[in-house]
Amino acid sequence: MAHDHDHDHHHHDNDLDPMAARVRALETILTRKGLVDTAAIDTIVETYETKVGPRNGAHVVAKAWSDPSFADWLRRDATAAIASLGYAGRQGEHMQAVFNTAETHNLVVCTLCSCYPWSVLGLPPVWYKAPPYRSRAVLDPRGVLAEFGLILPEGQKVRVWDSTAELRYLVIPMQPDGTEGWSEDRLTELVSRDSMIGTAVALAPEAA
Amino acid sequence: MSRSEAAALAGTRDEAVFSEPWQAEAFALVVALNERGVFSWTEWADALSAQVRHPDAAADGSDYYDRWLAALEGLLVHKGLVAQADVEALTAAWHRAAHATPHGQPILLENDPMQAETGV
Numbered sequence: 001m002a003h004d005h006d007h008d009h010h011h012h013d014n015d016l017d018p019m020a021a022r023v024r025a026l027e028t029i030l031t032r033k034g035l036v037d038t039a040a041i042d043t044i045v046e047t048y049e050t051k052v053g054p055r056n057g058a059h060v061v062a063k064a065w066s067d068p069s070f071a072d073w074l075r076r077d078a079t080a081a082i083a084s085l086g087y088a089g090r091q092g093e094h095m096q097a098v099f100n101t102a103e104t105h106n107l108v109v110c111t112l113c114s115c116y117p118w119s120v121l122g123l124p125p126v127w128y129k130a131p132p133y134r135s136r137a138v139l140d141p142r143g144v145l146a147e148f149g150l151i152l153p154e155g156q157k158v159r160v161w162d163s164t165a166e167l168r169y170l171v172i173p174m175q176p177d178g179t180e181g182w183s184e185d186r187l188t189e190l191v192s193r194d195s196m197i198g199t200a201v202a203l204a205p206e207a208a
Numbered sequence: 209m210s211r212s213e214a215a216a217l218a219g220t221r222d223e224a225v226f227s228e229p230w231q232a233e234a235f236a237l238v239v240a241l242n243e244r245g246v247f248s249w250t251e252w253a254d255a256l257s258a259q260v261r262h263p264d265a266a267a268d269g270s271d272y273y274d275r276w277l278a279a280l281e282g283l284l285v286h287k288g289l290v291a292q293a294d295v296e297a298l299t300a301a302w303h304r305a306a307h308a309t310p311h312g313q314p315i316l317l318e319n320d321p322m323q324a325e326t327g328v
Contacts, residue, residue, distance in 0.1 A: 014315055016306040018299075019274060020230035025298035026281060027237060028317060029290050036240045044236035049225050091242060091249035113257040114272070123225050123235075129260070130269030165253035 048123055056087045057120035057170060058191035061202075062184040064097070065175040075099065078170065087119040091165070095120075098161060099172045100201070105152050107145070107160050107198035108169045109137035115163035117170050121193060128197065138162070148199040171195065173202040231273040238280055247283060255279040301326065 016024070030036045060082055064071040073081040078097040079089075089095065095117060098106040110116065111134050116124040127133050136144050141158040145151070152158065161169040173195040179187060194200035226232040242249055259265070259275040259282075284290040298317075305320040317323070 014306040014309045014311060016303055016315065017228070017230065019234075019277060020228070021299045021302040021306070022277060022281070022295070023230045023233045023237070024302045024317075025295050026277075026284070026290070027233060028298050028302075029294055030237065030241070030284075033289070035244060035246060035289070036237060040240050041233060041236045044239045045232040048235065049232065090239060093249065113253055113260050115253060126269055126272070129272045131260075131265065131267050165250040 048118075052118060053122035054120075054191075054193035054196065055188070056085075056122075057117070057193070057196045058188040059085060059184070060087070060097075060120055060170065061172055061191045061196065062187035064172055065179075065187055066182070066184050071099075071172075074172070082120060082170075089117070089119045089168070093117075093165065094167050095170060096161075096167060097170050097172050098159070100174045100198075102156065102174070104157050104159050105145075105198065105201075106169070106171045107137060107141050107158055108163060108171060109134060109160060110163040111135070111138060112162075112164070115165055115168055117163075117168035120170055121196060125193070145199060148194065150200055171198040173200075176202050176204050178205050226273075228273075231276075234273055234277045234280065238276070241280075241284075246289065247287070251283065252279075255283040297326065 027036065027038075027041070031038065060074070063085070064074050070081060073084075074097045078095040081097075082088075082095050093115075098108075100106055110128075114124055114129040116128065133144065138160050141160050142152065145158070163169055173191065175187075176190055179190065190203045190205065192200055192203065195202050226235065238252060241247060242252060247255075256276060256279045259279040260269075260272065262275070265271060265275060281290070281292075281295060285292050285295075301317060301320045301323065302315075304322055305317050306315045308319045308321050309315045320326075
């Protein structure tokens with residue numbers, strides 16, 4: 001087949017974004033020193049772009065809903081219970097599962113930076129890392145939840161958990177009414193990322 | 209955070225993890241160096257925290273990975289593993305290499321026309 005369209009033969013320079021050039025500079029130095037290798041970097045990127053995400057956490061929640069002994073284990077030792085499903089933290093951090101009840105709704109923040117339970121939720125959304133959420137989640141949690149469209153019953157307290165480098169929290173939302181006896185797979189569909197941060201609740205069965 | 213902002217953000221369940229490839233590379237460098245024991249995660253969180261709490265940090269968090277990279281550079285320089293001058297020299301070399309690389313071809317550091325003279 002003839003290529004009769006005009007190729008653009010101007011020799012445009014390539015431009016590297018200033019930040020891209022800095023990362024490459026750093027990576028070059030570290031590679032030369034033997035502190036990182038390119039293949040390992042690629043694997044990490046691929047893992048976090050495609051393999052780790054909120055589906056992992058939804059699995060944990062669905063299992064806790066359908067298996068009381070797992071829920072019990074999760075309460076006592078979330079790090080081990082979560083690791084038993086194959087989701088282990090890479091930074092050696094401990095996990096704590098905080099269970100929502102009719103009396104208490106849990107909300108997770110990292111006021112210092114952006115600590116987040118990567119192994120079960122993947123990387124945090126932009127708003128989680130942004131200053132307004134980090135500062136206001138503690139000062140005015142109900143106001144923040146309202147902006148997410150979540151209005152809690154007046155009698156339900158909000159408890160805010162401030163993550164650290166060593167300890168990350170996973171909210172276990174309340175199981176929606178009318179889903180008793182559902183399979184884990186089906187339950188997983190009701191568990192959004194935000195419901196495990198606490199800025200949402202689990203979806204109602206008719207909404208999933 | 210405005211109502212519409214929060215609503216828009218809360219609704220994005222499948223947003224991209226990284227908005228540009230360099231962000232992914234900067235992220236992975238930190239994970240790799242931590243796994244190698246170059247710094248502990250607590251050290252890293254402290255370095256990142258100081259950066260993201262800086263008064264000049266963008267209110268919407270849009271410069272998060274800029275801050276991330278600055279924290280990494282700072283930590284490595286502080287630990288004496290990387291010299292700031294080397295970072296600047298290699299950044300310049302990568303820019304020169306990019307300019308010297310024909311469009312559509314991979315940018316390689318070897319393409320830097322001044323490589324022999326600067327020795328970086």
